[in-house]
Amino acid sequence: MEKIITARVTENLLGKYILEDKNNNKYEAILTGNVKSKNSVLIGDMVEFNKSYDKYTIRKVLPRKNSLIRPPVSNIDNLVIMLSVASPSPDYILLDKQIILCKSKNITPVICVNKTDLLENTEEAKEELNYIMKVYTNLGIKVIYTSTVKKEGMDKLKEVLRGKVSAFSGNSGVGKSSITKEILGCKNEDILIGKVGEKTNKGKHTTKYVKLYSLQDNTYILDTPGFSSYELYDIDYKNLPSYYPEFKDIKCDYEDCMHVNEDISVCRVKKLVKEGIIDKKRYERYVYIYNKLKELDDKKYKR
Numbered sequence: 001m002e003k004i005i006t007a008r009v010t011e012n013l014l015g016k017y018i019l020e021d022k023n024n025n026k027y028e029a030i031l032t033g034n035v036k037s038k039n040s041v042l043i044g045d046m047v048e049f050n051k052s053y054d055k056y057t058i059r060k061v062l063p064r065k066n067s068l069i070r071p072p073v074s075n076i077d078n079l080v081i082m083l084s085v086a087s088p089s090p091d092y093i094l095l096d097k098q099i100i101l102c103k104s105k106n107i108t109p110v111i112c113v114n115k116t117d118l119l120e121n122t123e124e125a126k127e128e129l130n131y132i133m134k135v136y137t138n139l140g141i142k143v144i145y146t147s148t149v150k151k152e153g154m155d156k157l158k159e160v161l162r163g164k165v166s167a168f169s170g171n172s173g174v175g176k177s178s179i180t181k182e183i184l185g186c187k188n189e190d191i192l193i194g195k196v197g198e199k200t201n202k203g204k205h206t207t208k209y210v211k212l213y214s215l216q217d218n219t220y221i222l223d224t225p226g227f228s229s230y231e232l233y234d235i236d237y238k239n240l241p242s243y244y245p246e247f248k249d250i251k252c253d254y255e256d257c258m259h260v261n262e263d264i265s266v267c268r269v270k271k272l273v274k275e276g277i278i279d280k281k282r283y284e285r286y287v288y289i290y291n292k293l294k295e296l297d298d299k300k301y302k303r
């Protein structure tokens with residue numbers, strides 16, 4: 001029996017798994033024997049493998065920090081939620097949903113506000129920037145400002161990525177592929193920069209599948225279209241308040257308060273929103289997301 005090696009799964013090429021160890025050595029491995037179902041290995045997994053009959057074979061998937069279904073990945077440390085100050089303007093519902101996903105999966109959310117070079121053009125863009133800075137920094141979330149045009153903010157972003165596995169998410173057109181290219185040093189031809197509004201399913205070269213790109217110092221980044229318009233598929237609406245840092249230490253008079261249909265006389269969250277201590281717009285988005293999730297849940301049990 002040859003010795004067991006530990007590595008990370010970075011890609012799946014028609015059933016062949018590309019693995020990378022901590023010294024950036026790459027291996028091509030197959031799945032047989034005791035790791036049975038093909039779906040039991042995700043991109044991002046740490047696996048044990050060895051050589052048998054001239055083939056590298058995955059023997060075991062090590063315990064995961066977390067895993068997602070769409071896209072099917074595991075062991076994500078950071079979710080870099082990308083927005084642009086303009087063209088397109090920020091989608092705050094999507095931003096809040098992504099923060100909820102992070103909180104539920106033990107992923108650190110990082111907000112990357114891109115296209116800061118457009119700030120000079122409009123007053124509206126400046127307002128968006130101030131809003132994000134005020135509300136989301138207060139939630140303890142790191143906010144980074146970048147421009148791939150002016151090459152600004154890249155060092156700050158790289159600092160956050162170092163030694164971690166990070167995924168980029170956000171609406172089409174915010175600059176995910178541009179940033180990824182910038183970070184990888186433009187080496188990867190298969191990352192395509194699209195035009196705002198362009199349909200992603202038209203071109204042959206759009207990033208179709210999940211892949212981890214490796215950098216030095218055990219740093220991995222993921223560029224996948226799968227994150228851009230996902231729904232909160234496995235969030236229970238009853239747990240929603242626990243994913244809001246600003247609600248965490250607040251005790252309402254009504255014990256199981258969801259801060260939605262309860263009266264303001266028993267709901268402290270509602271009071272704090274009225275007093276301007278909790279951001280009103282973020283609260284309104286909370287109510288919107290809550291109602292959507294509840295609607296979905298109600299449908300599940302109706303015939």
Ligand SMILES: Nc1nc2c(ncn2[C@@H]2O[C@H](COP(=O)(O)OP(=O)(O)O)[C@@H](O)[C@H]2O)c(=O)[nH]1
Binds near residue numbers: 115192
């Ligand atoms: N003004 C400006 N445009 C940018 C910036 N970053 C990306 N873009 C442009 O925005 C468009 C969408 O970029 P892309 O990287 O394909 O976005 P993705 O859909 O999120 O992957 C392209 O036309 C880019 O050239 C930036 O920092 N400033």
Ligand SMILES: [Mg+2]
Binds near residue numbers: 176194
């Ligand atoms: Mg893209």
Ligand SMILES: [Zn+2]
Binds near residue numbers: 258270
């Ligand atoms: Zn309440």
